[in-house]
Amino acid sequence: MKAKDILVKPIVTVSSQTPLTEVAQKMLEHRVGSVVVVDEKGRLAGIITQGDFCRHPGRMVPFSLFESPNVLSNWLYPDQVEKVYKAARNLRAQDIMHSPVVTVSPEASLERVLALMLKHDINRIPVVRRGRVVGIISRFDLLKVMQQGYGA
Amino acid sequence: MKAKDILVKPIVTVSSQTPLTEVAQKMLEHRVGSVVVVDEKGRLAGIITQGDFCRHPGRMVPFSLFESPNVLSNWLYPDQVEKVYKAARNLRAQDIMHSPVVTVSPEASLERVLALMLKHDINRIPVVRRGRVVGIISRFDLLKVMQQGYGA
Numbered sequence: 001m002k003a004k005d006i007l008v009k010p011i012v013t014v015s016s017q018t019p020l021t022e023v024a025q026k027m028l029e030h031r032v033g034s035v036v037v038v039d040e041k042g043r044l045a046g047i048i049t050q051g052d053f054c055r056h057p058g059r060m061v062p063f064s065l066f067e068s069p070n071v072l073s074n075w076l077y078p079d080q081v082e083k084v085y086k087a088a089r090n091l092r093a094q095d096i097m098h099s100p101v102v103t104v105s106p107e108a109s110l111e112r113v114l115a116l117m118l119k120h121d122i123n124r125i126p127v128v129r130r131g132r133v134v135g136i137i138s139r140f141d142l143l144k145v146m147q148q149g150y151g152a
Numbered sequence: 153m154k155a156k157d158i159l160v161k162p163i164v165t166v167s168s169q170t171p172l173t174e175v176a177q178k179m180l181e182h183r184v185g186s187v188v189v190v191d192e193k194g195r196l197a198g199i200i201t202q203g204d205f206c207r208h209p210g211r212m213v214p215f216s217l218f219e220s221p222n223v224l225s226n227w228l229y230p231d232q233v234e235k236v237y238k239a240a241r242n243l244r245a246q247d248i249m250h251s252p253v254v255t256v257s258p259e260a261s262l263e264r265v266l267a268l269m270l271k272h273d274i275n276r277i278p279v280v281r282r283g284r285v286v287g288i289i290s291r292f293d294l295l296k297v298m299q300q301g302y303g304a
Binding site for chain 2: 051053054055057058060062063064065067068070071074075076080083084110111114115117118121139140142143144145146147149150
């Protein structure tokens with residue numbers, strides 16, 4: 001089996017200019033832990049996981065803010081809450097995304113996908129053909145292949 | 153192969169009375185996404201993942217607070233920061249833990265471990281013998297088994 005046989009699509013993408021508020025909304029709406037960032041030509045530019053929302057000094061808007069809006073009103077005055085949301089609207093996908101991204105081609109073997117996932121300790125690998133993302137493979141998807149191998 | 157053949161130990165545990173500040177410190181120190189909660193008799197009481205820090209209304213202290221302490225000083229006045237830390241010291245593991253926990257016995261087949269992980273969409277399953285946790289199995293551990301199957 002190859003990457004193209006198990007990849008999942010459609011993938012959830014954002015543009016490099018998408019505000020963090022929308023990035024978070026997309027993740028919550030599609031119940032995914034990461035989104036793929038593409039440039040204006042549709043080419044892979046980066047990837048964003050929930051943890052990336054808090055990775056960069058000076059550009060930190062915790063993902064939990066979007067997941068549990070109450071968390072802020074627990075601790076902040078209304079004017080502060082508005083400040084945080086404003087920052088989240090002004091920050092763009094490109095400000096917090098990971099890049100470069102570990103990718104595989106559609107023809108990559110599952111052994112290779114698995115080896116890359118374990119080596120880099122990542123949960124998802126975009127499948128890319130000529131710079132364009134054609135799907136994504138997660139740990140979950142590989143475990144499902146493993147389950148089929150057991151004849152379950 | 154059985155659960156006992158691939159379980160990982162020692163596991164990172166906290167008591168049900170451990171303050172959230174310490175729970176978070178343990179996760180960061182051991183670089184794990186979850187800790188197992190045991191009661192005073194050493195029996196499995198629950199499990200805590202990073203997401204659980206923000207799951208319960210009125211008991212929300214975002215995990216990112218511990219991961220990136222600066223995130224708060226970006227947005228809060230010093231007296232507010234102190235209030236959040238105080239809450240984190242007063243909240244206990246038992247206040248945010250998941251319970252009951254999906255577990256397997258050491259004799260469980262890997263097929264069963266895998267099926268439970270996929271069914272419940274969870275990343276880790278504690279292995280329990282007579283109420284006591286003897287190890288834990290993660291998606292990563294199962295993927296390593298899969299890799300061995302490929303002869304890598």
